[in-house]
Amino acid sequence: MKAEEFDFYLPEELIAQYPLEKRDEARLMVVDKKTGQIKHKIFKDIIDYFQPGDCLVLNDTRVIPARLLGVKEGTGGKMEFLLLKRIDKDSWEILVKPGKRAKVGSRFVFGNGELVGEIKSIGEEGSRIVEFQYEGIFEEVLDKLGQMPLPPYIKEKLENKEMYQTVYSKEQGSAAAPTAGLHFTEELLNKIRDIGVNVVFLTLHVGLGTFRPVKVENIEDHNMHSEYYNMSKETADIINKTKENGKKVIAVGTTSSRTLETIGDENGRVKEQSGWTNIFIYPGYKFKIVDELITNFHLPQSTLIMLVSALEGKELIMKAYNEAVKDKYRFFSFGDAMLLK
Known part of the structure; x- marks a missing residue:
């Protein structure tokens, strides 16, 4: 299967630069694979598509201020670090800009010297492994010096950092937000609980690889x-009970979907588990756990549009995306949402 099959024309003005003031008033496109129907709603209407006993699965990861601006020790040359993945207590995999300054052994200073990073090795696709030196607690130093790592397609400054966090974010560790969850408010979640839907949480720390386009011709070569994930016994038990009762498991976001499908077995059951997943879901994949998916509109030729095509069918997804462009839906992280039934 070719990556170009997942391409579509997207006018730049449809890339959302700001979050909506009221999270749950984004537009919602409802796509039904059984009928092929596409309906246009408002996000808070999503409650109309849930039944008592269904299970809504949310990713409670929290974005860390992963963007660090500093200078090279000795020369003062400017450098940007983007933290991707924690290796151990003081070591991280990072992206650097400009890369030519980040040779092995180079040291970089952040703030007034509160944080110093030394490049230890060069990783895959130009990433670096850095070891940090600091006094006190790393998270507190990072909170003071770091900036929110908004995706490169968002050019505007975010005034309120919490708008790039879900209202239920808890577990620190993501380099990007699980953006489908940005549409939920506490009030909407409580209404969903009140009709008898089980709302459960798992964790997957989102890496920036999520946003990278597939650069190989055949997607199977990608x-x-x-990314690190964790599922508790409580969440696993509720999901298993939902399946046993013939009710729906509705994943919020591709991150929740990838975690569920990583853990799920051939009998459609999950268990308490943590680890690292590199699962790549594209058309031809048979879902074991996820029945329905709430998601945003994704980048052309990305692994995310391939995942939603696996669930809903490529033809229907491309039709939906073209309709979204025509109807001027807002795209990507701060954009509108889809419910894939």
Whole structure:
């Protein structure tokens, strides 16, 4: 299967630069694979598509201020670090800009010297492994010096950092938000609970590999990035009970979907588990756990549009995306949402 099959024309003005003031008033496109129907709603209407006993699965990861601006020790040359993945207590995999300054052994200073990073090795696709030196607690130093790592297609400054966090974010560790979850408010989640839907949480720390386009011609040759996940026994038990009762498991976001499908077995059951996943879901994949998916509109030729095509069918997804462009839906992280039934 060719990557170009997942391409579509997207006018730049449809890339959302700001979050909506009221999270749950984004537009919602409802796509039904059984009928092929496409309906246009408002996000808070999503409650109309849930039944008592269904299970809504949310990713409670929290974005860290992963963008660090500093200078090279000795020369003062400017440098940007983007934290991707924690290797151990003081070591991280990072992206650097400009890369030519980040040779092995180079040291970089952030703030007034509160944080110093030394490049230890060069990783895959130009990433670096850095070891940090600091006093105190790393998270507190990072909170003071770091900036929110908004995706490169968002050019505007975000005034309120919490708008790039879900209202239920808890577990620190993501380099990007699980953006489908940005549409939920506490009020909407409580209404969903009140009708008898089980709302459960898992964790997958989102890496920036999520946003990278597939650069190989045949998508089967693509090397997927790996991300850390965790599922509790409580969440696993509720999901299993939902399946046993013939009710729906509705994943919020591709991150929740990838975690569920990583853990799920051939009998459609999950268990308490943590680890690293590099699962790549594209058309031909048979879903074991996920029945329905709430997601945003994704980048052309990305692994995310391939995942939603696996669930809903490529033809229907491309039809839906073209209709979204025609109807001027807002795209990507701060954009509108889809419910894939």
